[in-house]
Amino acid sequence: MIRDQVPASSGLLSRKLFGKQCQAASAGRAVDGGQYTSSYPREFKADSGESIYRRSVYTFWKRGMPPPQMTILNAPSREECIARRERTNTPLQALLLLNEVEYLKAARQLAVSVLGEGGSKPDALVDAIYETVTSQQLDDKGRAAFVQLFADLQSLYQKSPELAAELCGDVELPKAVSREDLAAATMLASTVYNLDITKTRQ
Amino acid sequence: MTDSMSNNRPMTDWELARRQFLKTSGMGLGAAVAGALLPQNSHARTAAATGQPAKAKRVIFLFMAGAPSQLDLFDYKPDLVNQFRKPLPPSVSMGQRVTAMTKGREQLVAPSKYKFEQHGKGGIWVCELLPHLAKVADDLCIVNSFSTNAINHDPGKTFVCTGAEVPGRASMGAWISYGLGSMNQDLPEFIVLNSAFWTGGTRNVQALYSRLWGSGPLPSKHQGVKFQTSGDPVLFLSNPKGIDERIRRRMLDTVGAVNRQHFQQIGDPEVETTIAQQEMAFRMQSSVPELTDVSGEPQHILDLYGPEVTKVGSFARNCLLARRMIERDVRFIQIFHRGWDHHTILPQQMPGQCFDIDQPCAALILDLKQRDLLDDTLIVLTGEFGRTTFCQGTLERDNYGRDHHPRCFSGFLAGGGIKGGMMYGQTDDFSYNVVADPVNVRDLHATMLHQLGIDHERLTFPFQGLDQSDRRSNRPKSSTKL
Numbered sequence: 001m002i003r004d005q006v007p008a009s010s011g012l013l014s015r016k017l018f019g020k021q022c023q024a025a026s027a028g029r030a031v032d033g034g035q036y037t038s039s040y041p042r043e044f045k046a047d048s049g050e051s052i053y054r055r056s057v058y059t060f061w062k063r064g065m066p067p068p069q070m071t072i073l074n075a076p077s078r079e080e081c082i083a084r085r086e087r088t089n090t091p092l093q094a095l096l097l098l099n100e101v102e103y104l105k106a107a108r109q110l111a112v113s114v115l116g117e118g119g120s121k122p123d124a125l126v127d128a129i130y131e132t133v134t135s136q137q138l139d140d141k142g143r144a145a146f147v148q149l150f151a152d153l154q155s156l157y158q159k160s161p162e163l164a165a166e167l168c169g170d171v172e173l174p175k176a177v178s179r180e181d182l183a184a185a186t187m188l189a190s191t192v193y194n195l196d197i198t199k200t201r202q
Numbered sequence: 203m204t205d206s207m208s209n210n211r212p213m214t215d216w217e218l219a220r221r222q223f224l225k226t227s228g229m230g231l232g233a234a235v236a237g238a239l240l241p242q243n244s245h246a247r248t249a250a251a252t253g254q255p256a257k258a259k260r261v262i263f264l265f266m267a268g269a270p271s272q273l274d275l276f277d278y279k280p281d282l283v284n285q286f287r288k289p290l291p292p293s294v295s296m297g298q299r300v301t302a303m304t305k306g307r308e309q310l311v312a313p314s315k316y317k318f319e320q321h322g323k324g325g326i327w328v329c330e331l332l333p334h335l336a337k338v339a340d341d342l343c344i345v346n347s348f349s350t351n352a353i354n355h356d357p358g359k360t361f362v363c364t365g366a367e368v369p370g371r372a373s374m375g376a377w378i379s380y381g382l383g384s385m386n387q388d389l390p391e392f393i394v395l396n397s398a399f400w401t402g403g404t405r406n407v408q409a410l411y412s413r414l415w416g417s418g419p420l421p422s423k424h425q426g427v428k429f430q431t432s433g434d435p436v437l438f439l440s441n442p443k444g445i446d447e448r449i450r451r452r453m454l455d456t457v458g459a460v461n462r463q464h465f466q467q468i469g470d471p472e473v474e475t476t477i478a479q480q481e482m483a484f485r486m487q488s489s490v491p492e493l494t495d496v497s498g499e500p501q502h503i504l505d506l507y508g509p510e511v512t513k514v515g516s517f518a519r520n521c522l523l524a525r526r527m528i529e530r531d532v533r534f535i536q537i538f539h540r541g542w543d544h545h546t547i548l549p550q551q552m553p554g555q556c557f558d559i560d561q562p563c564a565a566l567i568l569d570l571k572q573r574d575l576l577d578d579t580l581i582v583l584t585g586e587f588g589r590t591t592f593c594q595g596t597l598e599r600d601n602y603g604r605d606h607h608p609r610c611f612s613g614f615l616a617g618g619g620i621k622g623g624m625m626y627g628q629t630d631d632f633s634y635n636v637v638a639d640p641v642n643v644r645d646l647h648a649t650m651l652h653q654l655g656i657d658h659e660r661l662t663f664p665f666q667g668l669d670q671s672d673r674r675s676n677r678p679k680s681s682t683k684l
Binding site for chain 1: 390412422423427436437438439440441442443444445446448449450452453456457459460461463464465470472473475476477479480482483486487
């Protein structure tokens with residue numbers, strides 16, 4: 001659910017139904033090559049394009065070596081029946097949500113669409129991102145914290161424009177939006193994605 | 203509750219807390235019992251203590267996947283030379299079912315071509331392929347009487363790693379992480395290192411699978427963290443492009459502040475865990491690269507581990523990393539080395555395999571010893587089963603192969619309060635059946651837990667209506683003689 005929620009709320013999720021399963025984009029399985037000498041697939045090659053934004057049910061699954069971004073989030077290994085999934089909370093999960101590139105791209109996509117809709121005023125930007133991701137309204141204290149964060153991120157990225165350029169990649173900037181603003185808004189969205197309120201069902 | 207909902211006044215903190223409690227413990231009495239497990243580690247520890255001081259605090263488990271031949275490493279049978287190409291007497295095999303690979307074939311005895319010598323004060327027998335381990339003979343307790351119930355690799359490995367042939371049970375490291383908890387703030391409790399290559403050839407190599415370090419029914423935070431053999435050692439460890447440490451820190455400050463505010467509103471302790479784990483993740487971003495960076499190791503230490511230590515992903519490098527983890531108080535480290543499944547042309551593969559492990563294993567023992575860490579670190583080396591005394595494939599004096607053999611196999615224990623310089627257990631003249639001091643895989647597990655100060659019969663976790671224990675049924679015995 002966490003995995004699908006991110007592309008869904010950012011607008012990246014593919015709505016395509018049925019069809020071939022896809023290899024999730026993942027550093028983990030590709031680099032640990034040589035694991036299998038005889039069974040399919042010998043090498044994991046991540047798909048690209050739309051198929052990596054399909055829902056998790058379409059992700060290719062090899063039972064002996066399941067996709068790490070699923071097992072890190074405590075997906076059952078499919079080797080025994082699970083009536084109820086354990087509640088877990090690990091540093092690896094935190095690393096996944098913070099650093100996995102596709103999650104970050106989703107945050108960037110959300111930032112692009114919110115900025116493109118004219119929400120470049122910090123208050124409106126913060127509200128729009130927070131509401132889109134959490135379906136809740138921010139209180140004043142929370143809003144102040146995020147507005148301050150956005151301002152700080154803007155100044156950090158203005159001091160290191162090369163980082164902003166790296167983060168933006170080849171994304172088309174919305175009108176009248178600088179790279180630094182998009183980078184700061186991306187990190188703002190990523191921050192909201194990493195909140196407990198986002199990743200925990202209350 | 204309905205009042206506060208209907209008249210639209212905000213709920214008080216007390217009501218919110220009560221609501222949260224009812225939600226999270228919505229399973230009634232069963233969940234309340236499980237709730238007693240919340241401070242799991244201390245609970246399990248006190249409930250399962252042996253009452254004796256623990257001799258070991260940490261474990262390094264060296265798993266030789268594929269099953270090395272006990273006859274060509276530690277279980278010396280000099281008289282077998284006279285049995286060359288003679289049929290194995292049925293009185294020895296007692297009609298044992300063998301694998302499909304040698305079923306119905308003649309069982310002709312294949313003596314080891316390697317020389318054995320006695321080493322150390324204990325005079326333990328070690329094969330000539332392990333010259334470095336022979337030098338630390340006085341630290342080794344060689345067990346020649348291991349036995350298992352499985353005859354094929356998958357159930358065999360699953361049995362050694364989880365105590366059951368059927369998949370789904372928690373692995374050793376997970377149990378120990380559950381039972382004893384963490385000793386450090388910056389690294390996982392249970393780390394798995396896979397050796398990316400080996401010298402003995404790539405015939406008959408089986409895959410490893412995550413269940414071997416899985417947490418089964420235990421909470422998944424106890425599962426092993428498998429380090430990658432290339433790239434980031436831990437998945438998603440590095441900041442992605444466009445984010446540096448200052449930006450990450452600034453972002454996490456807000457994440458933490460908002461989460462804390464959220465915690466004050468709902469009082470769910472899991473929010474606090476989230477905050478702690480995000481901070482742990484941030485610390486791991488520096489602690490893990492520091493751990494795996496061996497550039498500060500002096501040359502004489504690198505030399506100790508042998509030439510392979512310079513290659514990332516080698517067994518030697520993994521042994522060096524294991525020592526660095528032990529220094530940083532990682533509780534359980536499991537290193538896998540593969541390529542030991544020598545059905546045919548064993549002598550072509552055995553020397554390479556032994557080259558891979560001999561010097562690094564000896565170095566690990568010496569290195570821990572010189573840092574006063576060997577006394578409370580238990581080292582265990584074993585495969586999933588042994589190999590047959592009779593030949594599979596071509597049989598010559600210096601060319602033979604061996605099929606799977608569950609009834610006896612060899613390995614060693616060192617450190618962690620284990621008596622060194624001794625051989626434990628005996629097999630018959632053919633290295634076929636155990637005749638004295640048997641150590642079933644479950645007994646090994648019980649022994650390891652005993653050294654860690656845990657009574658294996660009392661380390662349990664409620665699941666599927668039963669108290670799941672680490673080592674079920676058959677009443678395993680910890681071998682206190684070791």
